[in-house]
Amino acid sequence: MYLSVEHLTCGYGGRPVLRDFSAGLDKGAFVAIVGPNGCGKSTLVKALSRGLRPSSGRVVLDGRDVWSMKPRELARQMAVVAQETGIDFDFTVEEIVAMGRLPHLARFGRETEADERAVTEAMAATDLLSIAGRLVTGLSGGERQRVMVARALAQEPRILILDEPTAHLDIAHQIELLDLTRRLNRERGLTVLAVLHDLNLAAQYAGRLLMMKDGCRYAEGAPLEVVSESNVAAVYGSRVRVTVHPEEGSPHVILLSGEGRRDEWAC
Amino acid sequence: MRAIRGRRVIWISAIVLLVTLILAGGVGAVRIPPWEAIRILLSRLPGVDLTADWKATSAVIFWDIRLPRVLMGALVGIALSVAGAAYQGLFKNPLADPGILGVSAGAALGGAVAIAFLSRLQVSGVGTVPFFAFLGGIAAVTVVYRLAAVGRRVPVVGLLLAGVAVGSFSVSLVSLILFFTDRQARDAIVFWMMGGLGGANWEKVAWLLPYMASGIGALLFYWRELNALLLGEESALHLGVDVEHLKRVVLVAGTLLTAASVAFAGTIGFVGLVVPHIVRFLVGPDHRYLLPAAGVVGAIVVVLADTVARSTLPTEIPVGLVMAVLGGPFFLWLLRRRLKPAEA
Numbered sequence: 001m002y003l004s005v006e007h008l009t010c011g012y013g014g015r016p017v018l019r020d021f022s023a024g025l026d027k028g029a030f031v032a033i034v035g036p037n038g039c040g041k042s043t044l045v046k047a048l049s050r051g052l053r054p055s056s057g058r059v060v061l062d063g064r065d066v067w068s069m070k071p072r073e074l075a076r077q078m079a080v081v082a083q084e085t086g087i088d089f090d091f092t093v094e095e096i097v098a099m100g101r102l103p104h105l106a107r108f109g110r111e112t113e114a115d116e117r118a119v120t121e122a123m124a125a126t127d128l129l130s131i132a133g134r135l136v137t138g139l140s141g142g143e144r145q146r147v148m149v150a151r152a153l154a155q156e157p158r159i160l161i162l163d164e165p166t167a168h169l170d171i172a173h174q175i176e177l178l179d180l181t182r183r184l185n186r187e188r189g190l191t192v193l194a195v196l197h198d199l200n201l202a203a204q205y206a207g208r209l210l211m212m213k214d215g216c217r218y219a220e221g222a223p224l225e226v227v228s229e230s231n232v233a234a235v236y237g238s239r240v241r242v243t244v245h246p247e248e249g250s251p252h253v254i255l256l257s258g259e260g261r262r263d264e265w266a267c
Numbered sequence: 268m269r270a271i272r273g274r275r276v277i278w279i280s281a282i283v284l285l286v287t288l289i290l291a292g293g294v295g296a297v298r299i300p301p302w303e304a305i306r307i308l309l310s311r312l313p314g315v316d317l318t319a320d321w322k323a324t325s326a327v328i329f330w331d332i333r334l335p336r337v338l339m340g341a342l343v344g345i346a347l348s349v350a351g352a353a354y355q356g357l358f359k360n361p362l363a364d365p366g367i368l369g370v371s372a373g374a375a376l377g378g379a380v381a382i383a384f385l386s387r388l389q390v391s392g393v394g395t396v397p398f399f400a401f402l403g404g405i406a407a408v409t410v411v412y413r414l415a416a417v418g419r420r421v422p423v424v425g426l427l428l429a430g431v432a433v434g435s436f437s438v439s440l441v442s443l444i445l446f447f448t449d450r451q452a453r454d455a456i457v458f459w460m461m462g463g464l465g466g467a468n469w470e471k472v473a474w475l476l477p478y479m480a481s482g483i484g485a486l487l488f489y490w491r492e493l494n495a496l497l498l499g500e501e502s503a504l505h506l507g508v509d510v511e512h513l514k515r516v517v518l519v520a521g522t523l524l525t526a527a528s529v530a531f532a533g534t535i536g537f538v539g540l541v542v543p544h545i546v547r548f549l550v551g552p553d554h555r556y557l558l559p560a561a562g563v564v565g566a567i568v569v570v571l572a573d574t575v576a577r578s579t580l581p582t583e584i585p586v587g588l589v590m591a592v593l594g595g596p597f598f599l600w601l602l603r604r605r606l607k608p609a610e611a
Binding site: 049050051070071072073074075076078079080082087088089090091092095096099100102103105133148152155 | 268269359360361491492494495497499501502504505506508547551552553
């Protein structure tokens with residue numbers, strides 16, 4: 001296991017969202033976490049990235065407890081793209097992406113060629129080179145999200161954690177981002193853990209899914225195993241039909257109307 | 268390009284500051300022309316042998332009275348601007364002010380207490396009023412921190428609220444003192460609070476220097492982390508920044524700088540608010556250039572304001588008053604520009 005969560009109990013203000021939660025992913029995996037609102041997806045991501053201290057349990061990355069590391073050490077291995085926060089300051093795209101090198105820079109060191117290369121590559125991968133000099137305050141929500149992803153890539157992490165990265169993106173950019181993520185996963189062996197609210201995209205791109213309900217693991221495995229009509233009904237409380245994606249072969253969920261079918265709600 | 272502009276602004280401002288210091292040192296009842304001022308300065312250097320073709324009184328006035336005064340003005344300007352820039356980063360608000368956490372109000376309270384009740388006390392070296400003003404400022408922020416801290420973290424919202432509360436409370440206590448004390452003390456307190464560099468001497472400059480140097484040094488040291496903090500605490504955390512530690516550093520450094528300034532120069536408003544704002548417009552939000560540039564420009568502003576303060580009228584106007592009269596409308600104009608971008 002490259003990243004594992006062991007018996008994690010974690011929550012906010014005394015109320016645990018995750019209870020005795022355990023899960024893990026291997027190096028080079030692309031795992032998507034799915035589940036309805038409030039199931040604990042974001043809490044799990046926060047616990048993994050040291051954003052939230054668990055009341056019990058451990059988070060282990062490459063054999064080491066993340067809380068035993070210095071924040072910089074963890075940042076050299078793990079990059080997180082959280083949901084987009086507004087930036088009120090006039091940084092350029094390039095300046096923000098360059099901040100991704102922070103964990104690698106020595107206190108009084110200057111940026112080296114390696115640093116500059118990492119930044120340029122990150123911008124190239126996210127199609128930002130043409131707007132590198134523009135101010136972030138003038139970008140659209142989707143463009144800003146790509147800047148955040150580029151910043152994470154500039155960190156040259158071994159594991160990339162994405163928390164609902166497609167939330168503000170239009171269709172073309174959603175596909176672009178996930179194509180990029182999948183390419184980095186396959187070609188560079190970047191381990192990816194993504195929280196995705198879109199079940200179809202998760203099933204299409206991830207190698208494994210972890211479906212959560214009420215702070216617990218409900219189902220785990222290949223997309224075809226996890227995305228079933230009964231699972232979706234049990235976890236999301238929605239009636240769906242599951243077909244097959246015509247190009248990818250992954251399961252594809254078709255939403256069905258809930259009218260006139262009250263008696264079938266099982267949860 | 269931004270880097271080049273940042274460096275250029277810093278160098279140009281530094282030269283302007285040097286010129287301003289020499290010219291300002293020449294302004295006063297006894298006019299000392301710049302070339303004479305430079306020669307007086309040079310003659311003080313060890314090993315330099317210049318025949319003194321200036322009046323002895325000019326040299327004394329320039330070296331013992333004018334120079335400490337303009338230097339103190341410069342130090343106060345640097346301190347308030349750098350602290351203001353740092354706080355604006357911490358609170359992610361380009362219009363935050365160094366006094367936002369109550370340090371100026373606390374320092375004013377300390378000074379008022381010293382003037383009203385402790386005038387018989389003698390604090391060697393720095394003087395009673397600056398000593399207690401400094402203590403008052405530190406005490407106020409300590410209370411704010413204790414109020415706002417939750418475990419080992421200190422949420423920014425809590426700091427702001429506690430700062431407002433402690434600040435208001437300190438101000439009301441000052442009013443209480445003003446009400447109950449005698450006229451002489453009342454006048455002294457009011458005049459002191461309006462800000463002035465009148466009693467400046469080399470001893471005070473020597474006292475000020477270590478606080479300024481350590482405060483500014485600490486903030487400059489963390490310029491990359493301060494940049495990251497502008498992305499938000501969570502993002503900074505993911506970049507490996509120890510956010511809580513950084514917040515503490517900014518608080519301590521900002522408090523030292525502001526408390527020391529108020530202790531020696533009274534309350535001088537708008538510098539910590541307006542200078543970083545203007546400088547950010549020139550060099551951008553990157554603290555690598557913003558902090559030094561804000562410092563140098565702040566020094567120029569305060570020295571100029573002080574020069575106006577002591578040369579406009581026969582009696583000396585408090586420098587805080589000059590800043591308020593000039594800075595206030597300027598700030599309103601800035602605000603208007605910021606709130607109505609479409610009209611530009």
